[in-house]
Amino acid sequence: MTQITLPRPDDWHLHLRDGAMLEAVLPESARHFARAIIMPNLVPPVVTGAQAAAYRERILAGLPAGMRFTPLMTLYLTEETDPADVAAAAAAGIVTAVKLYPAGATTNSASGVRDFDKVRGVLEKMAEIGLPLCVHGEVTDPAVDIFDREAVFIERVLDPVRRATPGLRVVMEHITTKDGVDYVRSQGEDLGATITTHHLIINRNHILVGGIKPHYYCLPVAKRESHRLALVEAATSGEARFFLGTDSAPHADPAKESACGCAGCFTATNTMPLLAHVFEAEGRLANLEAFASRNGPAFYRLPVNSETLTLEKTDTATHWPAKIFGGAGPVTVFDPGFPVFWHVTP
Ligand SMILES: NC(=O)N[C@@H](CC(=O)O)C(=O)O
Ligand SMILES: [Zn+2]
Ligand SMILES: [Zn+2]
Numbered sequence: 001m002t003q004i005t006l007p008r009p010d011d012w013h014l015h016l017r018d019g020a021m022l023e024a025v026l027p028e029s030a031r032h033f034a035r036a037i038i039m040p041n042l043v044p045p046v047v048t049g050a051q052a053a054a055y056r057e058r059i060l061a062g063l064p065a066g067m068r069f070t071p072l073m074t075l076y077l078t079e080e081t082d083p084a085d086v087a088a089a090a091a092a093g094i095v096t097a098v099k100l101y102p103a104g105a106t107t108n109s110a111s112g113v114r115d116f117d118k119v120r121g122v123l124e125k126m127a128e129i130g131l132p133l134c135v136h137g138e139v140t141d142p143a144v145d146i147f148d149r150e151a152v153f154i155e156r157v158l159d160p161v162r163r164a165t166p167g168l169r170v171v172m173e174h175i176t177t178k179d180g181v182d183y184v185r186s187q188g189e190d191l192g193a194t195i196t197t198h199h200l201i202i203n204r205n206h207i208l209v210g211g212i213k214p215h216y217y218c219l220p221v222a223k224r225e226s227h228r229l230a231l232v233e234a235a236t237s238g239e240a241r242f243f244l245g246t247d248s249a250p251h252a253d254p255a256k257e258s259a260c261g262c263a264g265c266f267t268a269t270n271t272m273p274l275l276a277h278v279f280e281a282e283g284r285l286a287n288l289e290a291f292a293s294r295n296g297p298a299f300y301r302l303p304v305n306s307e308t309l310t311l312e313k314t315d316t317a318t319h320w321p322a323k324i325f326g327g328a329g330p331v332t333v334f335d336p337g338f339p340v341f342w343h344v345t346p
Pocket of ligand 3: 013014015039247249
């Protein structure tokens with residue numbers, strides 16, 4: 001038996017949704033993670049400080065008795081966002097970051113940004129107060145191939161926006177390419193990146209070979225194997241600017257198993273055992289602590305959690321429920337497609 005104990009991990013990119021879905025998925029995250037950056041892409045989106053405060057209350061109210069979990073709230077950046085509201089929400093401790101969705105890039109992103117000149121005032125205010133911008137980094141130009149959208153976003157949008165706003169602290173969310181890894185490494189300390197669990201495990205073949213697998217479909221879509229390998233190398237390197245953001249994104253099964261299925265993988269339940277597997281396979285288990293517990297707080301200028309989490313490896317494969325059930329319908333838990341021998345100790 002092998003064991004590893006880490007400071008309790010955090011999830012720096014999480015979709016908790018609302019209502020019945022929130023109630024079903026919240027314990028799955030709270031069981032292992034101390035804090036999470038909560039994505040604001042509800043319908044309608046969380047755009048003001050008051051809405052973020054109300055959403056935080058709904059999350060805390062949904063937490064089962066005996067569980068501790070701190071939701072770190074974000075605001076959904078729109079072309080109408082008021083810099084003063086953002087600054088007030090940050091000063092009051094209501095929001096930890098602002099989220100940029102290019103309009104139409106992903107699930108519930110219709111209110112996102114089309115014209116970056118319209119958000120210049122907000123970005124400048126954020127640079128001034130040190131509030132991070134979390135970015136869904138894909139262009140939405142229909143002429144750009146879906147597998148190239150991250151690389152093109154870096155060149156056409158991200159790099160120009162960062163140059164135009166010196167001091168802006170940016171997290172490239174859920175990077176999926178070697179281009180993303182290389183860009184982060186080429187830049188200074190004001191740029192970080194989250195990497196998801198599933199992008200360390202699947203490539204585009206997993207989605208498309210032998211029949212289409214809707215539960216492996218997420219955005220940004222998984223890329224070819226060479227990109228997955230670059231992500232694994234970066235995540236397991238221990239380097240400070242790469243940290244865990246699961247992007248666990250629940251959709252009820254009928255919405256995924258459909259002629260037009262939703263994007264999102266649900267990994268809240270089994271992320272920590274899966275990461276232990278991936279890091280051990282690289283001979284880098286010792287760096288799991290950096291990736292899951294230390295680098296995120298360092299970037300967000302928050303303390304590392306004082307509580308711990310222990311993972312244990314046994315001779316028998318770990319089993320998770322294939323689905324979790326709640327009022328919003330069944331949600332399929334991400335299946336890595338190979339046996340995993342790690343579990344989180346109770
Ligand atoms: N990752 C996804 O595939 N889906 C996310 C949105 C997002 O993070 O882009 C969702 O909200 O369902
Ligand atoms: Zn996204
Ligand atoms: Zn997401």
